[in-house]
Amino acid sequence: MMFTNRMFNILVPVISVLLGLIAGAIIMASFGYNPLNGYQALWAGSFGDIYYFGETIRQVTPYIFTGLAVAFAFRSGLFNIGAEGQVIVGWLASVWVGAAFDAPMIIHLPLALLAAALAGAIWGFIPGLLKAKLGVHEVIITIMMNYIALHVSNALIRSVLSENQDSSDPIKESASLASNWLMEMTSYSRLHFGILIALFAAMIMWFLLEKTTAGFELRSVGFNQHASRYAGMNVGKNIILAMVISGAFAGLGGAMEGLGTFGYMPTHSAFTNLGFDGIAVALLGGNNAFGVVLAALLFGTLKIGALNMPTAADVPSELVEIVIALIIFFVASSYIIRWVLLRFKKEGK
Amino acid sequence: MGILDILQSIIPPAMFFSAPLIFTALGGVFSERSGVVNIGLEGLMVMGAFVGIVFNLTFADVFGAATPWISILAAMIVSAVFSLIHAVASVTFRADQVVSGVAINFLALGLGVFLTKQWYDKGQTDMVSQPFYTLDIPVLGDIPVLGPLFFQNMYLTSYLAIILAVVAWYILYKTPFGLRLRSVGEHPAAADTNGINVYAMRYVAVMISGAMGGLGGSVFALTIALNFSQSTIVGQGFMSLAAVIFGKWHPLGAMGAALFFGFAQSLSVISSSIPFLEDVPQIYLLIAPYVLTILALAGFIGRAEAPKANGEPYIKGSR
Numbered sequence: 001m002m003f004t005n006r007m008f009n010i011l012v013p014v015i016s017v018l019l020g021l022i023a024g025a026i027i028m029a030s031f032g033y034n035p036l037n038g039y040q041a042l043w044a045g046s047f048g049d050i051y052y053f054g055e056t057i058r059q060v061t062p063y064i065f066t067g068l069a070v071a072f073a074f075r076s077g078l079f080n081i082g083a084e085g086q087v088i089v090g091w092l093a094s095v096w097v098g099a100a101f102d103a104p105m106i107i108h109l110p111l112a113l114l115a116a117a118l119a120g121a122i123w124g125f126i127p128g129l130l131k132a133k134l135g136v137h138e139v140i141i142t143i144m145m146n147y148i149a150l151h152v153s154n155a156l157i158r159s160v161l162s163e164n165q166d167s168s169d170p171i172k173e174s175a176s177l178a179s180n181w182l183m184e185m186t187s188y189s190r191l192h193f194g195i196l197i198a199l200f201a202a203m204i205m206w207f208l209l210e211k212t213t214a215g216f217e218l219r220s221v222g223f224n225q226h227a228s229r230y231a232g233m234n235v236g237k238n239i240i241l242a243m244v245i246s247g248a249f250a251g252l253g254g255a256m257e258g259l260g261t262f263g264y265m266p267t268h269s270a271f272t273n274l275g276f277d278g279i280a281v282a283l284l285g286g287n288n289a290f291g292v293v294l295a296a297l298l299f300g301t302l303k304i305g306a307l308n309m310p311t312a313a314d315v316p317s318e319l320v321e322i323v324i325a326l327i328i329f330f331v332a333s334s335y336i337i338r339w340v341l342l343r344f345k346k347e348g349k
Numbered sequence: 350m351g352i353l354d355i356l357q358s359i360i361p362p363a364m365f366f367s368a369p370l371i372f373t374a375l376g377g378v379f380s381e382r383s384g385v386v387n388i389g390l391e392g393l394m395v396m397g398a399f400v401g402i403v404f405n406l407t408f409a410d411v412f413g414a415a416t417p418w419i420s421i422l423a424a425m426i427v428s429a430v431f432s433l434i435h436a437v438a439s440v441t442f443r444a445d446q447v448v449s450g451v452a453i454n455f456l457a458l459g460l461g462v463f464l465t466k467q468w469y470d471k472g473q474t475d476m477v478s479q480p481f482y483t484l485d486i487p488v489l490g491d492i493p494v495l496g497p498l499f500f501q502n503m504y505l506t507s508y509l510a511i512i513l514a515v516v517a518w519y520i521l522y523k524t525p526f527g528l529r530l531r532s533v534g535e536h537p538a539a540a541d542t543n544g545i546n547v548y549a550m551r552y553v554a555v556m557i558s559g560a561m562g563g564l565g566g567s568v569f570a571l572t573i574a575l576n577f578s579q580s581t582i583v584g585q586g587f588m589s590l591a592a593v594i595f596g597k598w599h600p601l602g603a604m605g606a607a608l609f610f611g612f613a614q615s616l617s618v619i620s621s622s623i624p625f626l627e628d629v630p631q632i633y634l635l636i637a638p639y640v641l642t643i644l645a646l647a648g649f650i651g652r653a654e655a656p657k658a659n660g661e662p663y664i665k666g667s668r
Contacts, residue, residue: 031467079447081587126643136646137655139388140591144639147584155632270583280455283448316466321459329434329452332444 011341012334013284013291017298020327024319037313042320045308046301052308054182054189058261060300062087064198065253066278067285067292068205069120069246074287075209076242077222082127082142083250084275085149086120088268090251092153093119094258095265096161098171108174113197113255120251121244123149128243132236138243146271154267167266177260192260199293201249206289208245218242250275277303280328299324357497358619359612361483364507366618367611369394369569371510373589374596374603375517376561381598382521383554384534384658386446389435389453390562391586396431397566399461400424402577403468405477416479417571421506424567425560431457432559433552440551443662454586462579473578481506481572506568513561514604521600530554534656537663547663565589591642598656613638 025035073080161168285291306320596602
């Protein structure tokens with residue numbers, strides 16, 4: 001049996017997920033729950049019937065976007081903690097355009113999506129610019145931008161998007177991603193057409209990174225800035241570009257909530273966590289587009305399924321947060337998994 | 350309202366808002382100076398807040414007035430042990446330190462809320478009966494001008510934060526241990542050649558950051574939040590991380606940055622009682638700390654150089 005690099009890249013996430021689930025089972029057992037009941041409840045709550053299935057896919061949709069956003073930045077050597085803030089401004093912009101204009105759907109919907117992407121891109125541009133021109137750490141700037149996004153959007157919802165209400169006015173039908181057809185098919189879950197856009201975005205990311213010169217430069221900068229500069233690439237430009245595209249993905253993730261799931265934007269007293277969860281999605285997905293889709297599917301399943309665990313198995317839903325944390329931990333420690341695998345391989349001979 | 354009155358309504362809240370950030374940021378300085386990026390500060394604070402509150406609730410009858418102090422001690426110990434996960438991953442397992450830090454954040458929050466539901470059957474704990482109280486310092490509080498500004502209505506933990514910052518500076522810059530710790534973060538191979546145990550130093554540094562994060566979290570919980578829930582620690586750890594970078598990985602710099610954040614956060618709380626701020630819309634005060642930080646980093650702070658080996662696992666024998 002050969003252990004190629006490619007195989008490791010598939011085996012490590014799979015083993016990490018298994019280890020995470022096993023650890024979760026051990027935790028459940030040690031607190032006197034039946035792990036089988038727990039996971040059964042999780043499964044029933046995510047794929048048990050068509051309604052839950054719809055809700056799961058709905059949750060997966062923004063995860064794909066935020067996962068792509070974080071992954072795209074990672075591939076260019078940048079850590080975008082700011083997906084969270086970019087989601088918020090994207091959500092805000094999409095709802096704004098969705099509510100403020102009247103236009104046929106063929107114009108209105110793309111316009112609202114574009115606004116979201118643009119808002120996210122601007123929110124990514126600022127840390128990108130500061131990193132490229134002044135060498136300011138992108139992590140700290142994106143953290144700050146998250147808070148600014150949260151407070152500014154809350155203020156705008158109260159003052160501009162509504163008359164002192166705690167949520168914005170609803171968007172017009174012509175900007176909505178929601179579909180009666182999908183809702184009826186999934187016994188009235190909030191499933192919407194966003195999932196198709198998300199899958200399309202994943203393909204775009206794959207194509208952009210793997211098949212274009214611009215993508216090659218971005219990856220090259222991610223591997224080694226000095227070598228890239230020596231090869232004549234404009235490192236600063238690529239850093240900015242990476243953050244802009246990353247921000248646009250995250251902004252679209254916000255539009256999925258604004259135009260699809262909710263149709264409006266409530267004020268947020270805390271973060272949505274879509275952006276932070278996107279970090280986990282990107283990491284488990286190995287920072288590539290296909291992996292991100294699979295990881296988003298897994299985390300969406302876990303998150304939605306967890307909601308059923310307290311009622312069906314009496315297990316606190318936070319168990320799933322622990323499982324997710326452990327999965328990330330195992331992915332991070334892939335060195336040790338590789339080491340063990342190689343050990344087994346040697347002994348097998 | 351005179352300028353003194355204004356200062357008097359600004360300084361004490363600024364001090365108590367910044368104390369948790371100072372503790373945690375100092376921990377971050379230790380960890381990052383040894384070459385281990387610690388994005389898990391947030392999670393370490395969550396763990397500290399959780400342990401601090403639970404210990405306080407459980408043992409308030411046993412220890413009486415000493416409970417908050419023993420609680421923060423317990424929080425330090427548990428968080429230091431908890432941070433071992435980050436140490437094992439990033440030092441021994443050569444994990445990507447950012448990733449492992451993210452895992453710490455998720456894990457601490459998950460565990461904290463899971464156990465809260467397990468033990469208290471609800472999403473948040475009761476309010477603690479033995480929190481920290483403000484007090485006036487005898488003698489010093491009677492000094493005219495300075496007394497009301499700095500020695501009245503203060504938490505003792507605020508002084509502890511400043512004292513520990515100086516201690517941290519002394520340890521890092523004036524002791525052999527500090528020199529070794531910094532050398533491990535700058536050039537681990539050279540340090541190794543000189544007989545310094547790189548792995549051991551990094552383990553110790555991460556555990557110090559765990560203890561300090563736990564201290565920060567528990568002090569926040571026992572001075573400001575007074576209970577534990579999902580939303581007790583929301584971003585204070587990230588602010589502390591920002592303070593580490595803002596302060597250029599220097600204990601006193603980090604303290605200064607944390608004081609600035611604390612001051613800026615307190616502005617939005619106390620603005621209504623300050624004449625020239627009461628007409629400013631709340632939103633500007635809310636985002637002020639973050640905007641000012643960005644401007645400061647972009648402007649006069651200039652390029653901050655992280656410790657050279659920050660974020661790189663050390664592999665013996667590699668060059």
